[in-house]
Amino acid sequence: MSVVRLADVTRTHGEGPAAVTALSGVNLAIEAGELVAVMGPSGSGKSTLLNLAGGLDTPTSGTVTVEDTDLATLTAKELAAIRRRHVGYVFQELNLIPSLSAVENVMLPRELDGDRSARARELAMEALGEVGLAHLADRFPEEISGGQRQRVAIARALVGERRLVLADEPTGALDSHTGDEILSLLRARCDAGATVLVVTHEPRYAAWADRVVFLRDGEVADATVPPAVNVR
């Protein structure tokens, strides 16, 4: 069973002659345990694809299915519940909350999902540990470097049991060694059964994926074939 499936998905912004088609007729099915990388020039529709897959945006036509549920059939409340519980996001502009410390930012998704504060903190410290930032847990976003903020955002996407992780340029501000560590972290999550969709400009990071999908002008231009052993 695919964890996420996009069937003939098109996303158009605006109407008439000024309409911009960000994504056009895209078909993509991602299996449990699969790490898929999306590459393509700026404006080719990568963020749009990620937002649609995570239910943050709705297609103009076509269907997005997450774990056998057509997202279009859900009420706003049900959709919000799926997003909170199962999906982790790393946004291109990290969206950390400046008035919360690193650990509080990471706790947030768990608390929103109803975890008690102590439990949420415990899970958040675990996630911060995974990205090597446990020692900076009580600093505020403006008191840490850009690369460290990026790792806090990744910890927030990974905290708790996320079955689907969507990451938009998660390695943007990282040196190549730290970037490799982030990818190996995402890789480990996949090997443990999670599904990860990652947007990157860097071939070296995309190469960690089972499958690399190339977008151009809103369409899938090509994709590498996943190795047989890793297809589940």
Added chain:
Amino acid sequence: MSIRHGLLALLSPEPRYGYQLRTEFEASTGATWPLNIGQVYTTLSRMERDGLVSPGEEDDQGRVVYMITEAGRAEMERWFSTPVAQADRPRDELVIKLAMAVTAPGVDVGRVVQTQRTATMATLQELTRAKRSAAGGTAQRLVLDSKIFQAEAEQRWLDHCEAVLAANTEGAQS
């Protein structure tokens, strides 16, 4: 083997003399691959033997014009649509191929770039898997790293080619 493929690409728009081919080959590929006229004629006579080109009449100065055959056109198309394998790559064949794809009329250069990009990415994925599971020592790891950097550089260069080509097309349209 890309001298003969390069010559086919140069012959595809119209027939050429051997000496013209040599000048145009170097003009397309820069100094990457200097050819001497002897290599051009040897290659042309082998291509004639293989049915890829056919010679015209000798003119009064004893020069012969060559034209591409149907088989030659098919062979050129096959070359452009096949990615260069990382393993048995004669140095710079990809560079020659791209230069020729831009020079010859009617080649879908974007397609050539994308075909190569996917093949190179598959190589990069394989190397990354090998690195992840490498039990060997530092030497083995560094050899893998070297190959990863090479494949990565090639990928970046392909991105760059695509961006330059897109900018040129946009410029031509406006």
